[in-house]
Amino acid sequence: MSDLAELAARLCERLRSAGLAVGADRAARFAKAVMLVSPQRTRELYLCALATLTSSPADAQVLASVFATVFDAPDVGAGGAFSAGESTGPSREVRAPTAGSAVDRLATRDFGTLEPAELALLRAAMSEFRLATPLRRSRRKRVSPGGRRADLRETLRVARRTGGEPVRLRRWVSREKPRKLVVLCDISGSMEPYARALLQLLVCAAGGARAEVFTFATRLTRLTRVLQRAPSEALADAGREAPDWSGGTKIGDSLGEFLDTHGARGMARGAVVVVLSDGWETGSPERLGREMARLSRLAYRIVWANPRTASPRFRPSTGGMAAAWPYCDAVVSAHRLDAIEDLLTAIAGCSGRD
Incomplete structure (x- = not known):
């Protein structure tokens, strides 16, 4: 295995197969611990897993067994966990580079291919970005x-x-x-990993732009207050707050609901509005076009982030994206970490409507 991010993801996958309840929250905690500790030896990696992935002696037994198999470490197999004063002999080195090099490799990976543990490793890198809107x-x-x-x-x-x-x-x-920043985030099945990445960026990035955040699939959900918490808690709570997470997509209906209940009353007026969606519209494209026209009369700038545009074969010729395209001031992919700078530049851009 080539890096710590892959190690974390593979171990969590094996533990789930062995019956241990390792959800996204535990996997994220493990990834964060690995990133902070940067373990160089098997014992250190094992202790990170023990502290974040288990909650009972039974869990520790499952972890010890799976860990011994994955890392060929028989010294943690039979008895379960290391005790504080137990001597385990020379510890073997973990054959992986530091977390920094793992982040470098993940920077070119599509968000749609990342496991939750790998996505969590990107938090430190995302905190280096600056999120700012025009003045x-x-x-x-x-x-x-x-x-x-x-x-x-x-x-x-x-x-x-x-x-x-x-x-x-x-x-x-x-x-x-700074101008207001409003984010409308598609959380349908095809967009779920990209939505989690952008929500994580909003929580982690530095800067003066406090975003109003809404998610949508079949209906609109406001997540602004939820995302003001710590990153790991915010993303977990966001999933619970948005009841249609990984559902269908009705972009036009959701945008119309936003404009009727929030946008036209002032939230979208003079704001930078970011829409994250692949444009797969199960509703009416004509409705989406009408609502985008309404939004364009209120917003200072509309930025559409669509991961599908990363493909050189992409053409906005049909469906929802074709209806929305004429009203967008910028269209970016934002599909991986090294493409986020394009999104931030588009948000900070000074060309817009007063």
């Missing part, structure tokens, strides 16, 4: 010597210190603040 003028103002407009009220207030004589003319400029 817009605020109604609030601030005093500035270089301002073009005179602030008479402030000038008169300061003049009290000089006997009422306005010795210095005070000027002001408008404050600037």
Whole structure:
């Protein structure tokens, strides 16, 4: 096995086959532990697994048996777990590079091919990205010597210190603040791994853009509050909050619901709106086109992230993508880590509608 990410995924798969309940949450915790510890020896890797993948002596027995088989480590097989003071003899080295090199390899892997444990390894890399939207003028103002407009009220207030004589003319400029970011994320079956990757990016990335996040498949679900928690908790809770996770796709209906309940009331006005979807529309493409036209009249900029566009054979000639394409300011793939920069650049782009 070539790297720690593959080791983590393979071990979790073997444990599930052996009857151990290793869900996405446990697999993510194990991957995070491997990333932090960067184990160089079998014992260290085993202890990471023991701490994150088991919750009872019975679980530890299953882990010990599977671990001994996978890594040819008989010293953890018969008795179960290592004890704190137990001597195990010389520990064998784990034949894998550090977590950093694992992330480098995963950077070119399509999100659709990653196991949950591998996706979790990308969190540290995603925290290095900066998520920012273009600035817009605020109604609030601030005093500035270089301002073009005179602030008479402030000038008169300061003049009290000089006997009422306005010795210095005070000027002001408008404050600037980041535009709102709204993310509409398709969580149908074909888009599930890409949705998890983008939601993880929103949780991990640095920057001043606080996103309003909605997921959709057959209906719309707001996840903004859920995603303000820690990454591992947020993604687990997101799955529970969105009842149609991995369902069908009605993009036009969901977009219409967003505009009727949130967007037209101000959330989408002047915002950067990101739609993550492969464009497979089980509803009416004509409805999607009408709702995209409504959205384009409200939003400052519309960015569509479609992993299918990574293929050189992709053409937006039919269905939902054909209906949506004329209203998009940018279309990117965002299908793997080294393509995320295109998405961030599109979000930060300054060309849009006022």
